[in-house]
Amino acid sequence: MIEIQDLYKYYGERRVVGPVSASIQKGEIVGLLGLNGAGKTTTLRVLACDLLPTSGSVRVGGFDVVEQPHEVRGKVGYLPDRPPLYEDMTVHEYLSYAARLRRVRPNDVEKRVSDVEGLTELGDVRRQLVGTLSHGYKQRIGIAQAIVHRPDFVVLDEPIGGLDPLQIVEMRGLVRGLRGDHTVVVSSHILHEISETCDRILVIQKGEILWSGREADLSTQVEHGMRIRVTGRLAGATPEAASERLSSLLSGVSGVLSVEAREATEPGDGIASVEVVAESDVRDAVCRALVASDASVLEVSRLRDLETTFRALLEGSSS
């Protein structure tokens, strides 16, 4: 669907992006993760044909962004970090204008606009001027204009920027809802956000792709193992005895590197929690070991400190 080969982008003498090579398959939701100034926005602008690359090749749906920009733009919907909104138009007028600009057939414009207004929950404000709406609504209008022409490929630059927690949850749902119909690339500097919505992550730093893969693989690779919290109940035991018993049970599981007692995550007789560090995902083996013993399993969960993981990855690369 999207093939990027040795992409470089210079602003004057300054290299902002490059070398970047990546491949994005049809239907994927890919997160572009990086700190501010890492080159995310420039990369996305090249994908959306807003900027042209200094060198390298970028093909979207088989079309080259330099040779066939017109064709590429017809296949792409783009939400920049600041939604491109005309504040003197009503929501409906604006979306109709965006649809016509993007060559939606005149007979289909009204239906397409109504559909995206429904999808992005803009129906109530369709007759209001864009300039009078809140930031959350404006982001939704930004998404709506990006998908109004049913593009194969949707590029979203920091779609949750400036949203409140409730709006963030709504926006996540909206982005997830694009799965299947569209191939989506979404950028953020917050790993947690990317991991909530994306199938795959591309970590970018200083204009280069530092790492690519699933979020689970990122944590395992960077943290050199996996951390798991286990909470169990041993009937009739004191908290100390329960903790010791859990530790000794789990220390014997293959792949476990260490077990440390932690404060119990819930009160109750015989309940204890431990933190297990393992060289790989041993949650299945942990459950089996507990079930085979006299302990009841209350919780086996993976501990993820995504921002620490992200920081460790960036620090690892700079050292």
Next chain:
Amino acid sequence: MSPLFLIARREFYAYMRSPLGSAIIAAALVIDGLWFHLQGMSKPMLSAEVLQEFFNGASGTTMGASIVLSMRLLAEERQTGTLTLLNTAPVRDAEIVLGKFLSALTVIVLMTALTIYMPLLILVNGKVSWGQVGVGYLGLVLLGAATISIGLFASALARSQVIAAVIGAALLVVMLLLWLVARAVEPPLNTFLARLALHHENFRPFMQGILEFRGVVYYLSVTYFFLLAATKTLEARRWR
């Protein structure tokens, strides 16, 4: 509807919805009216001379209004980020520039048309030909088109409307004063520079009701040149 006319229609509505369009038209009409009264009706003159004075004054307001109207066309879109919508839609840069140009030209034509009552007064009370009136108005529209294209080029260059206005006004002044520069240089350069001046030798025949082919070609050439320059500036910005 082609993207060119879509963009032109949106921009025209934007002028009409904001106070800018009405304010510019109102200001131009007041200035034209005052000029007509003070220059054309305060002393005994032939009807044709009064009409010439009217077109002379109207050419000034047309140029001023054109620069003010055009300064926002691309610079404002860049300031507010809406240029991205056009840049990432399957629309050619030339269509963006032409659409913007057409919208401003429509406002100028509307503004110019609203001054028709002054030539009509002369027609009723004096003796001038419809030809002189028509050629004069053609000159105003051509001058407006050329000035809008200059302002549009400045707007493509600048990051803000104010800077666009300054660049546009500076270019306009240079284009206007070329006839003065022409006086200071030797032939044949003086003739060449005088022919390049935006108003002096090129607009006077229109004021007098003389339709000169070279004048029409000159204004169309200036318009084409600056529209092309604006298009190339937009294209170049993608490569930065």
